[in-house]
Amino acid sequence: AQSVTQLDSHVSVSEGTPVLLRCNYSSSYSPSLFWYVQHPNKGLQLLLKYTSAATLVKGINGFEAEFKKSETSFHLTKPSAHMSDAAEYFCVVNRNTGFQKLVFGTGTRLLVSP
Amino acid sequence: DSGVTQTPKHLITATGQRVTLRCSPRSGDLSVYWYQQSLDQGLQFLIQYYNGEERAKGNILERFSAQQFPDLHSELNLSSLELGDSALYFCASSVDTGFNSPLHFGNGTRLTVT
Numbered sequence: 140a141q142s143v144t145q146l147d148s149h150v151s152v153s154e155g156t157p158v159l160l161r162c163n164y165s166s167s168y169s170p171s172l173f174w175y176v177q178h179p180n181k182g183l184q185l186l187l188k189y190t191s192a193a194t195l196v197k198g199i200n201g202f203e204a205e206f207k208k209s210e211t212s213f214h215l216t217k218p219s220a221h222m223s224d225a226a227e228y229f230c231v232v233n234r235n236t237g238f239q240k241l242v243f244g245t246g247t248r249l250l251v252s253p
Numbered sequence: 254d255s256g257v258t259q260t261p262k263h264l265i266t267a268t269g270q271r272v273t274l275r276c277s278p279r280s281g282d283l284s285v286y287w288y289q290q291s292l293d294q295g296l297q298f299l300i301q302y303y304n305g306e307e308r309a310k311g312n313i314l315e316r317f318s319a320q321q322f323p324d325l326h327s328e329l330n331l332s333s334l335e336l337g338d339s340a341l342y343f344c345a346s347s348v349d350t351g352f353n354s355p356l357h358f359g360n361g362t363r364l365t366v367t
Contacts, residue, residue, distance in 0.1 A: 246295065
């Protein structure tokens, strides 16, 4: 069965420093992987998606993620954090088994200090 | 703005009552999904509709039901409400049911059962 594990429940960085949010996946099939961001009292917004094309995926707001099959990882990175990046981030895997059913990770809360 | 509209934003009701949550998908999207987000369970997939037909079921209780209407809006009905049903309910839509089609989320309905 497909699943994702977000290795950190909280990540704290200073503004201007790099961001790394870790995600490992488990999938019996070639997966589709997504990162979503949720700001307080808001819905989830798609940051980026991997769909078996390029392994390095660029998303919105300067985020990118690299699909590494050998490591079953899909970590999210950003070179320089902004205060506005403070939010909850979800790694998501999609079942490629006939119908779409997203499986969400437990989320990583990113805290950005001045 | 994702283009997905959910009403109402907040709902406070008593145990044993019944409520209806409404969702209008993005223009052109045929598929609608319902998710429940709570502190202890995280994001849980409830049910999916495509062009008026139920396509997939997740962890949806028998007390809950949903439907998608010919104009593609969807309603989630929650009955015999319990305290544990208090959560944020999200609707999402996608253009189709393809694995690579990202979901676009509304801002959610916060349900409080007292």
